[in-house]
Structures are given as C-alpha cells and as structure tokens.
Amino acid sequence: MGSLIEARGLTKNFSGLAAVSSVTLSCDRGMIHAVIGPNGAGKSTLINLLSGELRPTDGQILVDGVNVKGYGPTKMSLLGVGRSYQRTNIYPNLSVLENCNIAVQSRLEISMRFFGAVTSYPDVEARSKQVMQRLQLDSLAHKKANELSHGEQRQVEIALALATEPKVLLLDEPLAGMGAEESLRMVELLRNIRSDFAMILVEHDMDAVFALADHLTVMVNGEVIESGKPEVVRLSRRVQEAYLGGDIDE
Amino acid sequence: MILRKVLPALILLGLVCLPLWGDRFYIQFASKILVMIIFVSSLNLLVGFTGLVSLGHAAFFGFSGYVLAILSPLDSPMNFFVAFLASILSVGVLGAIFGALVLRTKGIFFIMSTLALGEMLFYFLHDTNLAGGSDGMYINVRPNLSLFDWWHLDLANVIHFYYLTLILLFLVLIVIRRIIASPFGRVLTGIRVNEHRTKAIGYNTYKFKLVCFVIASMIAAVGGFLAAVQYGVVNPEMVGWHVSGHALMMVILGGKGTVLGPVLGTTTLMLVEEGFQMLTKHWQLLTGVVIVLVALFLPKGLVGLKIFKKAP
C-alpha cells in the first residue's frame, strides 16, 4: 500500500485502562486526516504513539511501509515523522532563527563537529530562512521566541517540525488557545503547505477541521466510532450523539 | 568602548608580567587560581552550557592527578607529554564510564548519582591501599618538559610552572569557546534550553551529552594534572564532593554559561576565601554565607552585573 503513515489496531493501556483502543488509520502525501473527539478521547495519546513518544501496548505503525516497532521520538523524527505539540514546546529564550537552525541542523551531518563556527555552515541558515518564509516568520527572525505573541509562538512550533523536512506531519491542536484571527491565519498557512506532507491533524476547532480535512476520524473513549469523508461523517448519528446530541459545530 | 578593548589587553599584560615583580607566594597563588579556572571552566561546560548539574566533577580533577602520581617513578622524572596524555586519556575513559551511567538519569537524579559516583571514587582511593589510602601519594620528581634538548621548562620552578599554566588555560578557554560556537555547541544549547524538543527533532541527546561529559572530564583532567604537579602530592580529598561543590559555586558566582564567568567567579571566590582565612579559623562559615547569599540574590553571577552587561 502506498500510505506514508499507517496505524493498525493501535492500542495503548495506562494501568489497565485503554486510552487508545485498536485504532486503524492511514494518511498519504497531500492529504489531511483530521482526528476529532471530545476531551479525553485519546487523541493526544494517539499522536504520542505515532510520534514514538509512547510505546503502544498492541498494534503496529508503518511509516512508508517500514514497521517502526520500538522506535523512539528521535528515530521517528529521523525517519521523517515531524510533530507539533498541543502545549507550545519551543526554545523560549532563543531567537526564531536559532530555533529553526537547531531543527534544520538535525538533518545535516555536521552536529558532531566541534571546532568550526556555526557561521561556516551557511547552509543551515539558508534552509531556516526558507522555513521561516513558508510560515511567514521571516520578519521575526531575530526576535526571541518568548517575546512573540501566542499565535506567533504556535507558528514557531510548526516551524520546528517543518525544519526537520518531514514526510509526515502530526499536528496536535495547532490552533490551541488562538483567537479567531490567528486561527484563520494558521488555517491559511496549513493550506499552503499541505501538498508536501501527509498530515494528521488533531483539532477542536471544527471550522478549521472542515476547512482542511480530506478525511475525518472521530474518537470517543479511545475508540474510533466513525471514519470517512467529512461530509459523510458529519451526518452520522453516532457522531451527533457523541457530541451530546448537539450539533457537531459545537 | 576603548576601555573594553584596552582592559583585557591590560589584564593579559599584567598576567604575563606578574612573575617579574611578584613574590614567590603570589606567583604560586596566581597559578593556583589559573589551575582552578581550568577546572571550573570544564564544569561550566556541563552546568552552564548544557544544563547538566554535576556534583561529582572533582572525580576527574583528582583522578587525573592520581594517574600522574601512579605513573611517576620514585626517583626519576617522567616525560611530561607522556604523563599528560596518559592522565587526560585515562580520565576520558573514566568520564565515558561514569557519564554512560549518570546520563541515564535526569534532573535531581542526575545530581544525586554524580555525587554518589564521585564519592565511590573517593572511598575507593581512601579505603584501599592501591593508591596510598587516606594519605594519598607523593610525586617525588616532577615530570620533565623539554623539547629536543634545546628548550626546557623546570616544573618545580614556580615561574616556569606559572607560564605553563597560563598557556594551558588560554588553550582551554579557546577550545571551550570554539566548542560552544560550533554546530556541536548548538545542539548543547538545544539540550539545555529544551531537551524534550531536541530529542523530538531527531537528536540522540544521550549521545551528545555523553560526548560533552567526556570532553568536560578531560578538560577537568588538565586542571587536575597541573594541580598534582604544583603540589607534588595527591590525596582522596581532591576527588571529594566539597571540591565539586566549591567549583559549582565559582561557576554561579561568575555567571554560568559564559566563558568569562568561571574566570571571574574563581578569581573572586579564591581571593575572598584567602581574605577570610586571614580573619578567622572558621572561615568556611563566611564562605557558606557568601554561597547562600550569591545563590539567592545573584543567580546570574558577576557577569550579570551592569558593568559586564555588554561584554562578550
């Protein structure tokens, strides 16, 4: 099969309780596969499993056909799985450029060089600039990350993942804590870069989800209750019930 | 502006000229400070640049001296370069073993296990008779440093020793400066600021920390080697955790994560302690008070003070 990332029967138990239970999903280049569900549905756990931060209790993950059993986050990253975090996880007291530089350098075989100055490797900064451009951060390059607005910090969060040149992008609530305007901007940014990646998107903002997703999976209590085209899933009775009988648009 | 360029040059000139008018005692004391700066700088590489708070770093300082003492024949000098390399390399091996163990832990666990492993070495040297036990060992004849018979340094001569130490200190500072400005240093920064993310973007942080740990231990070994040559004796206290604790204090006092910090911190604390010792037998009490106050009120160290604000 040609999927860039695929999970089969993925299960994670925490002291006997199933946080994720036999989830199967896949995603291919250019596609956005959104995962939604109420709080505690296991979405973040799913992302942590796919990125190697948690080891599954059962099931398997294939990245570009390779079974990645036992891979930790570092190996997953090197294999081409990039991720962003729900709680901003960047280098707060470094500049945006330096944030990107660290991430970019992870793809070059220079990190064990001790004596040449970083400036003698202009390639790193050149690639960082490209990343910043794509995420419209270039004007902020020399600002410290912790001096940026929340929305801008969320962009840096994504930039760090992009800078590692991933094939698969796992986005854990990229819009978390954002205002309406910032959200729109982020949706626009994601739309611009979508063609290069297989994206798995966990998000609460339904407007964003329906604006972006090609495929929608709904999780409740760790299980997938519905999966398919967004228009179809939207009308599913089970999904409507899961959202407490309310409208899926919340 | 001019001051900032002239001042370092003046200090350097002062250091170079010190033996010309200095009393024997002061030259020895100055050498002692220079040796300590080497050691404190190596600890700063771990604590200040990589965020690894070690309380067992003295193990490498002392062990280096022990290697020299063990290798030195009783009645003839050892070749300086052989002894130097042997000390640094043995400590590198010890650093790799200790590092491989302690780096499997994080945060407070790391602090505790570095302290414990350092003390393990202390008890080993103290309780067994393999290396002189609690009395330590003497280096009867100092290593012989000469190049093809036409150039010779007498390490028992305080002035010669002073210049050797000064040169090695400068080399060490240059090496550290280059390391932190290199791609490797960039990864260390990443680990210090946010290790979790650094792992997630594809760095095997354990490997980088281990390499850094070994480098730091080898630089500490340079200091320990010189200390052993200077005193002509090594004892278990050299690897003890009070040496590590003091060095940690000097890192903070000067300003962690800067090349200048250990220089300022070490010099200041050693001068202050020298003053205390003249005041009272219980000078450690005053040192303790200074440490508490600095840790509470000056966490960025002297480098964080206004006069140093824009210095490199």
Place this chain on the structure above:
Amino acid sequence: MDAVTIFIQAMNGIQYGLLLFLVASGLTLIFGIMGVINIAHGSFYMIGAYLAWSFMGWIGNFWLGLFVGVVVAFVLGLVLEFLFIRFLYDKDHLQQVLVTYGLILIFSELRSVIWGDDVHSVAIPALLDGSIQLTENLAYPVYRIWLSSVCIVIAILMFLGIQHTRLGMMIRAGESDREMTKALGINIGLVYRFIFALGVSLAAFSGMISAPISSVFPGMGGQVLIVSFVVVVIGGLGSIKGAMVAALLVGLIDTFGKVTTLHIFGVNIFPEMAGMSIFALMALILMFRPQGIFGREH
C-alpha cells in the same frame, strides 16, 4: 560464617537500613512535595547526633534529651524554611543545590565552633543497656532492637499518612503535579514549612538515636547524605516504598560487605572494598533500571 553470626549481621543490616530509611524518606518527602533537593539533609543528622551528645551531658537523661532534641530540630526546620528554603520552590535545581551546600558549610563550621572537631561517644540509656543471649558466647544488644522497632513504627505511621491523607496523595502524585497541590487550596506555605521541619526532625532524630551505637564525628552528615542519595537513586524518587526496599538492601549489603572475605588472586578484597559495594549496586541499577526499582518511567 555460622548461622548465628549471619543472623546477627542480618539484624544489624536491617537496623542500619531502617535508620537509612528515616533519613532518605525525609529527603524524598521534601523533594516529592516541594520539589526541593536539600543536600543539607545530612547536616541535620549530624546536628542530631551532637545534640544527643550534649543533652546526655547536660540533662543526663537520654529520653528527655531525645524529646528536647526533636523539638529543637523542628524549630530549626521552621526557621530555615522561613529564612531560605521558601525562596527555592520555583527555582532551578542548581540554585537549590548551592543554597543548601552553603548551609552545609555553615552548619559544619558552627558545629566546629560549638562542639569542636573531636569524636565522641554517647552512652546507651540504662533502660536499654542490656543484651539478649543468643548462644553461649553471642548476644544481641537490646538497644538495637529498640532502635529498629522505633524505625518500624515511624515507617508504618508514614505509610498510613501517605495512604490516607490528602497530603499523602500529593506525595504519591509527585513533583509533576505540584500545580494540583496548589489547586487543593490549603495554605500551602504553612504546609511546606511543616513538612520541611518534619523532614529536618526525622533526620535529626535518626542522628540522635544512632549516636549511642555509632560514634559522633564531624563527617557523619556527609556520609549519611551520600548513602541516602544512593538509597533514593536505587529506590526511585518520590517513592516511599522504594526508599524502604532500597534502604534495607543497602543496609544489608553494606553490613555483609564489611564481614565478608573474598579472595581474588590471593588478595582479600573485602572489607576494604565494602564501602564500594553499595555504589556498585547503584551503578547496576543505573545501567538496567535508571528510574529506580520503584520509580515511574519518565
């Protein structure tokens, strides 16, 4: 070694382990609840031992001395928390290490000023100054049995407290949930001060009751601190159960290490190497289970 000797050594090892547990649990408690690494913890042990020695001289009554000593240590804990420790709660470990390291120097020097640098011994209180005859020529001292029993009682009280109180819940939750602790809405400042003083008292109490069986000497604080660190690393941080198991393990290994003879190439490597055996155990744990026997994976 015959069976009786092994039995006696095992009793000694358990007794040492229980004592270590008291010290190490104070360390774990303070870290688990307040997130502070207190390397001055061993100093309180040392202070306790010297207090016991002083009070025995002044009051002449071990029990009264014990009581007064615990009160003094508790007050000392309150004062120290107020003066220094409370400023360290949201600081990084480096600052905590340095402030408490400074305290070590201060205490050690004060000890030298007040009590001098001599080694002292404290007499076993008359009430417990006997021994139980095991065989014709082997006996086991009553004092050691009493000491172990006291440690066990305190340990049980601690386990009960941790299982059944909200504070205990916080300890089990560990450092990562310190925000939750704050959310519980109790006067956290006072609770912290109380816990710190409790930890200090525990350490000092251990020092006091150990004084009659070990000598009272200047370096005893540093020694017990390091062994406690080994205990905590082996047991897993924030785990009282782990501290108990590790303390007993360390106590037994250390005790048997000192009486074992093991010849390698004709050289007896014990008991000189006995001091190393517990560190070797720690190294093994670091190699195979770096989070400690009962620690959670991080």
